[in-house]
Amino acid sequence: MDSTADISIGQVVKSRAGRDKGRIFLVYGIADEQYVYIVDGDLRRLDSPKKKKIKHLIVFNTVLPEFKEKIENSVKINNSYIRKILEPFNKSF
Template sequence: METTNDIEIGQVVRSKAGRDKGRVFVVFDIIDDKYVLIVDGDIRKISKPKKKKIRHLIVYKTILNELKKKIINKEKFNNAYVRRALSPFNKEI
């Protein structure tokens, strides 16, 4: 079982439950020890991130450092940037 200490902003995750099952997302924000906000730039845009239980996610070791910096520093980026960053992971499916 994953602990919350293992999850970071900018980390790549895959949904393992719900209607978005199998989709790849990036952690946009950490709400508490059970929930995170995730985006993929496609069905889940930056303007409306999805609140998701951590236990419903497969957490990858990969952290998108460029995206993480942008989120933490509140820099502007768009949904296309998120989609581009996640494209290598979507090809795996």
């Protein structure tokens, strides 16, 4: 998968390359056809999301609709909220 056509905001991804290899992230935004913005609330916070190529990510089928809904409705979220919703994924992967 080298295109953002099948990726949505709130989707759980895992880094397969780079310094953050093996870490779990959430898709925070879509930059263009090859790049997305990812956050994890720890290394990559909401105020400085990481711009990453799709080919460097393992994309899971899990989409967190409550995160997507909050982003689309401009509800204020913080980094601890992101860490909390990613916690089960960090334990299982």
